[in-house]
Amino acid sequence: LSHHVEEAKHCSWSPLLGRQDQLTCAAPRPKEQTQPTVDWKVEIPELWDEHGERYLPPKAYKLAPPWVGPEQCFTEFCLFSNRDAGQGMALVTTARNAYLTAHYPAPPASGVEPTAFYEEEVPGKGIGLIANRKIRKGEIIMQRVPALLIQDTVHMDLDPEVREQLYQTAVDRLPEATQERFLRQMGNTLFDKVEKNAFRMFVDGDHKHSLHLGVLPEVSRFNHDCRPNVHYRIANLTHTTIAVRDILPGEELTISYIYPQVPKSERQSRLREWGFVCTCSQCTLPPSESSASDNRIRQIKQLEEEIEAIMARGPGGEGLRPEMGGKLVELYLQERLHAYLGPTYTRAALIYSMFGNEQRAREYAREAVGALEREVGPHARDLESMRRLAEDPRGHWSWGIKVTSGRAEVGRNKTDARGK
Numbered sequence: 284l285s286h287h288v289e290e291a292k293h294c295s296w297s298p299l300l301g302r303q304d305q306l307t308c309a310a311p312r313p314k315e316q317t318q319p320t321v322d323w324k325v326e327i328p329e330l331w332d333e334h335g336e337r338y339l340p341p342k343a344y345k346l347a348p349p350w351v352g353p354e355q356c357f358t359e360f361c362l363f364s365n366r367d368a369g370q371g372m373a374l375v376t377t378a379r380n381a382y383l384t385a386h387y388p389a390p391p392a393s394g395v396e397p398t399a400f401y402e403e404e405v406p407g408k409g410i411g412l413i414a415n416r417k418i419r420k421g422e423i424i425m426q427r428v429p430a431l432l433i434q435d436t437v438h439m440d441l442d443p444e445v446r447e448q449l450y451q452t453a454v455d456r457l458p459e460a461t462q463e464r465f466l467r468q469m470g471n472t473l474f475d476k477v478e479k480n481a482f483r484m485f486v487d488g489d490h491k492h493s494l495h496l497g498v499l500p501e502v503s504r505f506n507h508d509c510r511p512n513v514h515y516r517i518a519n520l521t522h523t524t525i526a527v528r529d530i531l532p533g534e535e536l537t538i539s540y541i542y543p544q545v546p547k548s549e550r551q552s553r554l555r556e557w558g559f560v561c562t563c564s565q566c567t568l569p570p571s572e573s574s575a576s577d578n579r580i581r582q583i584k585q586l587e588e589e590i591e592a593i594m595a596r597g598p599g600g601e602g603l604r605p606e607m608g609g610k611l612v613e614l615y616l617q618e619r620l621h622a623y624l625g626p627t628y629t630r631a632a633l634i635y636s637m638f639g640n641e642q643r644a645r646e647y648a649r650e651a652v653g654a655l656e657r658e659v660g661p662h663a664r665d666l667e668s669m670r671r672l673a674e675d676p677r678g679h680w681s682w683g684i685k686v687t688s689g690r691a692e693v694g695r696n697k698t699d700a701r702g703k
């Protein structure tokens with residue numbers, strides 16, 4: 284079976300542990316890359332019977348050297364390791380998941396040169412990453428596969444003493460340099476280090492035992508900011524961090540651990556579940572600016588819901604105004620939500636195209652292309668549509684449909700983006 288990595292299957296819920304937030308999906312078909320990256324088209328051998336219902340017998344999941352394992356088994360979960368994959372990988376999972384993981388690409392670490400940033404103590408946050416030079420929007424900062432990948436049930440249910448010993452053995456299987464980096468992470472016990480630093484990763488789509496906690500010791504140094512300058516996405520178990528705006532030397536590099544487009548009190552309570560009180564740039568604004576920010580977040584929500592409701596009635600739906608798209612972009616930029624602009628630019632481009640505003644449609648479609656590539660990757664669903672709109676607005680399905688008759692005159696390509 285040629286098993287492309289597709290939406291829903293092999294999607295990865297982010298971000299760091301458990302607290303469900305953004306969804307980053309892997310989809311098929313690689314596009315040209317400007318920086319070294321993984322091959323997105325993954326060949327995974329047949330794993331199901333011909334009806335796609337039953338798993339193959341466990342012996343079908345044997346791993347070839349240099350993979351080692353299964354060892355240290357507890358019920359169906361065992362330790363598997365490979366010192367040569369990525370910077371070394373240890374898995375505590377089922378044989379089936381180990382087999383799948385072994386078939387994902389585990390590329391060597393890549394990204395910006397190691398001197399582009401450095402580690403430093405950041406007041407109130409522990410160690411963080413600081414830019415050492417200007418890092419440009421769109422630069423991939425790190426691309427890594429997890430050093431430790433632990434099936435969620437094991438992490439949650441195993442007896443704590445047994446679990447700690449198992450994690451110790453798993454860490455011992457890693458190359459020395461990776462072990463050291465792992466042990467330098469925040470957290471008193473190995474369990475605690477996984478808790479504080481892991482990202483949620485799905486190995487096997489929506490199949491049983493798919494959810495894992497992936498620990499990437501270098502990526503763990505990114506502190507949280509509710510208005511991050513770095514976005515991350517996970518596809519094929521590869522974790523990519525990418526600058527979403529130009530970052531100046533001396534600025535801290537940050538990601539968001541949560542879905543941040545909610546008022547401050549909600550963000551803070553979500554982050555308390557993480558065991559810390561957020562001291563980020565947005566949470567420490569003076570009260571008047573903080574309430575202005577909360578207001579903008581409410582405005583964004585309202586406007587998005589309004590646009591969604593109109594679009595749902597069809598492209599000719601009444602109530603759409605051309606300035607709605609521009610206003611939405613403006614609010615996002617004022618709120619410094621640079622990591623979440625893809626759908627916003629897409630909406631704005633479509634709205635202006637519908638009203639026959641060529642210049643604005645092109646301009647926003649171009650921005651949408653860049654933002655979608657950064658946020659979702661080269662296989663983002665609306666990317667092709669936005670490329671076409673940027674190149675030839677008048678040939679796009681959305682062109683002028685609000686001007687001509689106010690009724691839907693959906694053109695050539697019905698699979699194009701429609702305000703998503």
Ligand SMILES: C[S@@+](CC[C@H](N)C(=O)[O-])C[C@H]1O[C@@H](n2cnc3c(N)ncnc32)[C@H](O)[C@@H]1O
Nearest residue numbers: 408409410469503504505506507559561562563
């Ligand atoms: C994944 S680690 C980040 C790196 C960590 N600072 C270190 O020294 O290794 C997450 C931990 O960093 C701290 N942290 C990250 N972002 C923070 C923020 N915005 N405010 C306060 N503490 C933060 C919290 O202690 C959190 O549990």
